[in-house]
Amino acid sequence: MSEPEEFNVSAPWSWNARHFVDRGCPRIGGSEYxxxxxxxxxxxxxxxxxxYVLTNCLGQPENGRLAPVVAVYLDDHSPVFDVQPMDKTDTEGWLNLSLDDEIACLISLVAGVRLRSGGPVRSFTAEPDDRGSPGFYAHRVPDWTAVAHPIYPTPQQFPVEPLADWMNRYLALGREDAVTLVRAARQFRDALWVADTxxxxxxxLLVSAVEVIAGREALKDVAPAELLRQEMPALAGQLLEAGGDTHLEGVAEQLVSIVKATTRFMSCMDKYRPDPPVIRPEEYAQVDWEWAGLKKAIKLVYRYRSERLHAGVPFPQPMCHPPMTSGAALDERPPVRAVAAGNSAWMARDLPMHLHTFGYIVRGCLLNWWRSLPAAAAEPVGADASG
Structure with missing residues (x-):
């Protein structure tokens, strides 16, 4: 393409890669990560x-060391296009991730494992027989600290075959759903990455991952201004009186993330929560999976999160310790009557679950939400780049 076209760049780069193909952009080369x-x-x-082609590159992590386990090849169809318009602030698609790390976040969510990209290792020209040129100048092995007794144990292995189906689901989404999914997946991946340290x-981060999709759910069929009218009618009326529709819409955009935040979070958890794990510990170390009991436990986690953010109150110490094993599986919650640490104590009712249990619930919610998303209708050529 000799002339730049208008493309919606307020989207994940990994999602745009297929969008460029669908728009008929020619292949200009390839990259491997x-x-x-x-x-x-x-x-x-x-x-x-x-x-994309995802390849099991047969890396063997040992003794807590990271290894390259998946190679991602990309057929690059990126067009010549204008840079992001700079006539206004636009963060609709802001992710602060490279294309390859966007994919790492998605696979981390699908597989439930820690995964991070080290960057490119080979580049290809547009020639069909080009075998590629190795290049590690932009490649860095990620930093990660292993511990002897993990707080958030992850699977030792994960299968490659299911990844293609999930990636195809992602690439078929509409732009806004794709942005939301990558943002939520990043929160989950980053939670796994730092869980043990x-x-x-x-x-x-795990609470925030669900809040990302809860916010998207709230705005699926309603604009921010209309949501404010529904949830805070008195405030909406005052804004209209003060500055009309434009004033209402501007303020609603700023408030949409906090309007009924707790209610939206719990509703999303209720709608998309996963079934209990197949293999569970002894009953005394299990979380009550009936919604009445689970709701109470999740609300307590949300309260601790809010106290940590807004009042600096740390999470209960037992919820930040490695789980023990009761029977065939890891404990889902601390199996104690009471615990004391330093100058504080907690009763059993104040220790709703372990971190890995909450991670299981959050991952299930995100995957069930992802499954529920429809494929997007194709955008017309020449769509406005501003979104």
Missing amino acids: LLYSDSGATGGLEAACPP DPELAWL
Whole structure:
């Protein structure tokens, strides 16, 4: 393409890669990236999800060391296009991730493992027979600290084959759903990455992951101004009186993330929560999975999160410790009557679950939400780049 076209760049780069193909942009080359994990990949060597190919590169993580476990190849169809318009502030698609790390976040969510990209390792020209040129100048092995007794244990292995189906689901989404999914997946991936060294931060990130999709759910069929009218009619009326529709819409955009935030969070948890794990610990170490009991436990986690953010009150110490094993599985909650630490004490009712249990619930919610999303209708050529 000699002339730049108008493309909606307020979208994940990994999602746009297929969008460029669908728009008829010619192939200009290719790139290959390595994704690192402390969990090994198993199964078939390749999973195709055009313009990507995911390959099990047979890396063997040992003794808590990261290894390259998945190689991501991209057929690059990026067009010549104008840079992001700078006539106004636009953060609709802001992710602060590279294309390859967006994919790492998505796979981390699907597989439930720690995964981060080290960057590119090979580049290809547009020639069909080009075998590529290795280049590690922009490649860095991610930093990660292993611990002897993990607070958030993850699977030792994960299969490659299912990844293509999930990636195809992602690439078929509409732009706004794609942005929301990558943002939520990043929160989940980052929670896993820091769980064993900063479990309180992991708790915060896991709650935020659900809040990302809860906010999107609230705005699926209603504009921010209309949501404010529904949830805060008195305030909406005052804003209209003070400055009309434009004033209402501007303020609503700023308030939409906090309007009925707790209610939206719990509603999302209720709607998309997963079934209990197949293998569970002894009954005394189980979380009550009936919604009445689970709701109470999740609300308590949300309260601790709010107190940590707004009042600096740390999470209860037992919720930031490695789980023990009762029977066939890890404890889902601390199986104690009471615990004391330093100058504080907590009764059993104040210790709703372990971090890995909440992570299981959050991951299930995100995946069930992802499954529920419809494929997007194709955008017309020449769509406004501003979104």
